[in-house]
Amino acid sequence: MQSWYHIIPKNTGLSTYVWIIFCLLPFFFIFRSSSMFEIAFGIFMTLLFFLSYRLSFISNSRMVYLWVSIEMAISLVMTFLFGYIYFALFLAFFIGNIKHLGGFLSLYIVHLMTTIAAVVMTFVTEVDDIFPHLPFIVITVIGVILLPFTVRYRNKQHKLEGELQDANERISQLMVLEERERIARDLHDTLGQKLSMIGLKSDLAGKLIPVKPEKAVEEVQDIRQTARTALKEVREMVSDMRGTKLEDELIRVQQIIEAAEMSFEYEGSPKLENTPLLVENVLSMCLKEAVTNIVKHSDASHCxxxxxxxxxxxxxxxEDNGRGLPDNIEPFKGNGMQGMRERLEFVNGSMEIYSSHGTTLRLHVPNIIKQSNKEESV
Incomplete structure (x- = not known):
């Protein structure tokens, strides 16, 4: 069972204020009694119910059934004596949190049958008092029928979401490890051979200086050229590490969308021609942030x-077909929008956002053609 819950249930589809009314409403039924003994007894039963309700969440699995039995008995007593049936909703919520299927079904059936029996008997014996509350009683019975399954489904959904998040974090960790291994391999392949060659040529140059100075000078020049080549390759490798290709990011974006059980579609070519790596990296980061917002906030089914x-x-x-931006949220504040706009402004870009039957985000970047290697060497 879960370690702690407030007396007021959460994530049941009913407002917190409704549950507060259900907590206070028994006193209204109790104080209608003329006998002080009945009033005192009703207050005691109400306080005992909420105490048992709290203990049922923090007790072990064996004691849970004892507290639930006490709560059912109190609910029946309150229904018979005062016509207050709404404790059955609290019980229905708690039963939905029971993980063991056998225990869930057993308590669900017992609670449903006792609630219906209590309602029928009370309605027969006190029809004049119960009849004005008949619509609310019908709603309560429906809640007793449906609420446990709703809560159980939501708990399973939250559990799956947590497992999916853990899996994504694990995948991210594995990707980091894979990237480290790739960097180690690239460094070994890039520098290992060059440094070995530099070491051999240095030894050879040291031996040739006394006997063949001219040959030693040639070896030193070869060492200098090899060092320059190695430095150039390292710079190129570091430059590639710092940037993310839009084509590669689009593949990751598609995986994120499909993992969220959404359909994905794209048009155009992700291979940009002669575009600086910095510009492509900015677009990749903005695309990733936009898709992350869709998965987290849009409730969309298509991207x-x-x-x-x-x-x-x-x-x-x-584009997505989700619920769009809420009216009380400014378009460029929150959800990473400000960071996206700042990145785009760094490369003289801009962004537009429209929210109607979904959300559409347009990212504009000037097409600054990267110079060719031939032009750079001139």
């Missing part, structure tokens, strides 16, 4: 990404 490269700009459009 579409369109990438268009013209002679003047690169346009990335991210």
């Amino acid at each position: 579409k990404v369109t990438i268009t490269q013209t002679s003047t700009e690169i346009l990335v459009v991210v």
Whole structure:
């Protein structure tokens, strides 16, 4: 069982204020009694119910059934004596939190049968008092029928979401380890051979200096050239590590969308022609942030990404069919929007957002063509 719950149930589809009314309402039924003994007895039963209700959440599995039995008995007594049936909703919520299927079904059947029997008997004996509350009693019986399954389904959903989050974190850790191994391999392949060659040529140059100075000078020049080549390769490798290709990010985005059980569609080519790596990296980060927002906040079932490269700009459009932006939230505040806009401004880009039957995000970046290697060498 869960370690602690407030007396007021959460995530049941009913407002907290409704549950507060259910907590206070028994006193209204109790104080209608004319006898002080009945009033005192009703208050005692109410306090005992909430005490048992709390203990049922923090007790071990064996004691749980004892507290639930006490709560059922109190609920029946309150129904017979005062016509107060709404404790049955608290019990229905608690039964939905029982993980063991056998215990869940047993308590569900017993609670449902006793609640219906108590309602029928009270309705027969006190029809004049109960009849004005008949719509609320019907709603309560429906809640007793449906609420345990609703709570049980939501608990399973939250558990699966937690397992999915743990799996994603594990995947992220494995990706980091894989990236470290790749970096180690690249460093070994890039520098290992070059440094070995530099060591051998240095030994050879040291031996040739006394006998063949000219040959030693050639070896030193070869060492200098090898060192420059190694430095260039290291710089290129570091530059590739710092940037993320839009094509690679699109694959990860599709995996995230499909893992969230959403359909994914994209148009255009993610391979940008002669675009600086910095610009492509900014677009990749913004695309990742936009898709993360869709998965977390949109409740969408479909996501579409369109990438268009013209002679003047690169346009990335991210669309979803979710609930759109709430009216009380400014478009460019929260959910990473401010960070996306700052990244785009760094490369003279801009963004637009529209919210109607979903959300559409448009990312604009000027198409600054990267110079060719030939032009750079001139």
